Amino acid sequence: MPHYKKTKIPLLWLRRHTSDREFMLISSVLVGLTAGMAAVILKTLVHYIHVLLAYGNRLLDQPYWLVVFPIIGILLTVFVVRVAFNGSIGRGTAGVLFSISQKSSMVERHKMYSHVVTSAFTAGFGGSAGLESPIVVTGSAIGSNYGRDYHLNYRDRTLLLAAGAAAGIAAVFNAPIAGVLFAIEVLLTDISISAFIPLIISAVVGALCSKLILQEEILFNIGQREFFAASHLPFYVLLGVLCGMMSVYYTRMALRVEELFEEYQSKVYSRAIVGGILLGLLIMLFPPLFGEGYDSIRLLEGNNAQEMLQNSWLAFFGTNEWLVLCFVGALALVKVFAATITIASGGNGGNFAPSMFVGASTGFFFxxxxxxxxxxxxxxxxxxxxxxxxxxxxxxxxxxxAVFLIAEITGGYTLMIPLMIVAATSYAMVKYFEPYSLDTKKLAQKGQLLTHNKDRTILRIMKIQHLIETEFQPVSPEATLGELVEVIAHSRRNLFPVVTADRKLDGIILLENVREIMFKTEKYDLVKVRELMVKPPAIVQYDDSMADVMKKFDESGAWNLPVLRNETYQGFVSKSSIFTKYRKLLIKTTNVA
Known part of the structure; x- marks a missing residue:
């Protein structure tokens, strides 16, 4: 018997002999443990790859290696993806949200390990992206496939998917509260109190994995140094506004760079080489862009930014205060390009760590x-x-x-007030200019995001071609009244399309309009259908959006409208079928009860 089947036997026994709630609690522990260990493995891999490159061989003392290593890392990532994973492993948090809304929370099995391997190559060799997004995907895949193996329903499977993501984030930062809140804010936007317990359990187990196994130098922890003073409140408000402006800049610049690389989507190795060279050149100019950037954040937090210039060409000019300030300000602007080039050229990573890097640089600069x-x-x-x-x-x-993550990694809540002020101000500004986050904007534009603005998005996902009813019996415009009566006698509908020989729609026959004349047998051979038909109140095109269709229903007051494709009759769409489909999708996509 295969090993994985042997390990399933005890849990299958538990599945049969425990209540659904008890099994979910046990499952949340196991998912949290597995996702936490995956995060530990990934952080350890990246750490020792970087140690080997930076310290073991002292290669990074030579500036040209700053160009070579990122190219190697991105090429290795692209090679592994093409050879082992058929050329695609999906994109970070956006891919998880797509699985929730479009795939019934089914995440591909290979994502339980593919993102660990590929992101280790990318970040370990100097790719300027974060590991949090790959860890979120890995944890989500672990939770999703656990739910699939034990035949859990959609809601429970989605909850375990989010629990895996929470455990991954908690393990990376040793921040269980932030892990839970990330799962709720990003993955589960409608959630009940009862769902908190599995999320909390998974996050705590994941955090314990990193706390007990990872060395202190691998974990990103910062000691609280200073306290909040009320006199600094106006400056924190200004910082919130600046962070909002920088966030809009980050989102829009990242999307533009991605669009440039999409033109070379089919030339994967050429794209990887070009992206690697561009990234390497940026790192030569700004060495702190190498890797995730947490070491640089520690320097900024410790007010030791001058050390960031040591391996930079600017070190020739000394460590003047204004020079350091300009260097850090430039880092905040350039990091967006470095992170996006890393990901868009074929590397695997996310924008979580780069966002923190930009934030620390912005706060320091201000x-x-x-x-x-x-x-x-x-x-x-x-x-x-x-x-x-x-x-x-x-x-x-x-x-x-954001608020609780920084509070947890600093080991205290003395900055809670300024954290809330800056985070809320920044979020309010960004929400005005960019309704969707960087990870969800493209999904929202395609109508594939059900976890946010659910009512509107369900309508966007519904397609006319899936709702067309073809059992309406067509009649020819040249048919007689007698032939029409024969068709009515064998139909359960009260509406009949008038269709020509080349399937063009001439009009419609409403039963209520012919009810009187259909009993006058003397007119059966004298009256033609063409004389009885009326113009439909509105016409639905095959490629109309559901929003347009509902508008036509509202304006016409009809319950059934004909559908045409290139002027050819296809069938009818009914308001009742739209409502039925909408209700089914709404029930299906309600994450947790």
Whole structure:
């Protein structure tokens, strides 16, 4: 018997001998443990690849290796994806949301390990992207496939999918609260209180995995250095506005760079080489762009930004305060391009860590600029930390996750007030200009995002071709009244399309309009259908959106409308069938009860 089947036997016994709630609690522990261990493995792989490159052989002391390594990492990623995973492994959080809304929360099995392998190559060799998105996909795949193997329904499977994601985020940062909030804000937008328990259990188990196994140098933890002063409140508000503007810049620039690389979608290796070279050149100019960037965040938080210039060409000019300030400001702007090039050229990673990098740089730049201009003496460390929450909130559209993540990794809640102010201000600004986050915008444009604005999106997903009814009996415009009566006698409908020999729609016959004349047998051979038909109140085109169709129903007051495709009659669509399909989709896509 295969090993995986042997391991399923005890759980199958539990499935039969426990209640649904008890089994879900046990499942949340197992999913959290597995996702947490996957996160531990990924962080460890990336750490030791980077240690080997940066310290073991001292290769990074030579600037040209900064160009070579990212190319190697991206090419390795592309090669593995093409050879082992048929050329595609999906895109981060957007792929998970697509699986929830379009695939009944079924995530491909290979995603339980494919993102670990590929993102380790990308980030380990210097790709300027984060590991959080691959970990979210990995944890989601673990939860989804666990639910599939034990035949759980859609709601429970979706809950375990989110629990796996929560465990992954919790393990990366040793931040269980942030893991739970991420699952709720990003993956599950409609959730009941009862669903919190499995999410909390998985997140705690995932955090324990990293806490017990990972070394302190691998975990991203920062000690709280300074406290919040009420006199700094106006500056935190200004920082929130700046973070909102930077978040809009981040989102729009990232999408534009992605569009440029999409033109070379079929030339995967050429795209990888070009992207790797561009990334390498950026890293040569700005060495802190190498890898995830958490070491640089620590320097910014510790007010030691001058150390970031040590391997830079700018070190020739010394460590002047204004030079350091301009360098950090440039990093905040350029990191967007580095991260997007890494991902768009074929590497695997996400925008979570880059958002935090941009946030720390923005907070440092703002507070240091104020201090240099002698307006105030702002705590640079606190502003760098709070800036991370501002950009993370704006780019990911997850303000609660941002607030509690920074609170947890700093080991205290003394900055809770400025964190909330900056995250809320940034989110409010971004929401006005960009209704959807960077990860969800393309899905929303295609109408494939059911976890946000569900009512509107369900209508966008419904397609006319799936709702056409063809059992309406057509009649020829040259048919007689007698022939029409014969058709009516064998039909259960009260509406009949008048269709020509080349399937053009001439009109419709309503039973209520011919009820009187159909009993006058003397006119059966004298009256033609052409004389009895009327013009349909509206015409639905085959490629009309459901919003347009519903507008036509509202304006015409009809319950059935004919559908044409290139002027050819296809059938009818009814308002009742649309409502029925809508209700089924709404029930199906309600995540957790």
């Amino acid at each position: 507070s240091r600029l104020v201090n240099l201009l002698s307006f105030n003496n702002l705590p640079v460390s606190s502003f760098a930390m709070v800036g991370m929450a501002g950009i993370l909130s704006g780019v990911m559209h997850a303000p609660l996750t």
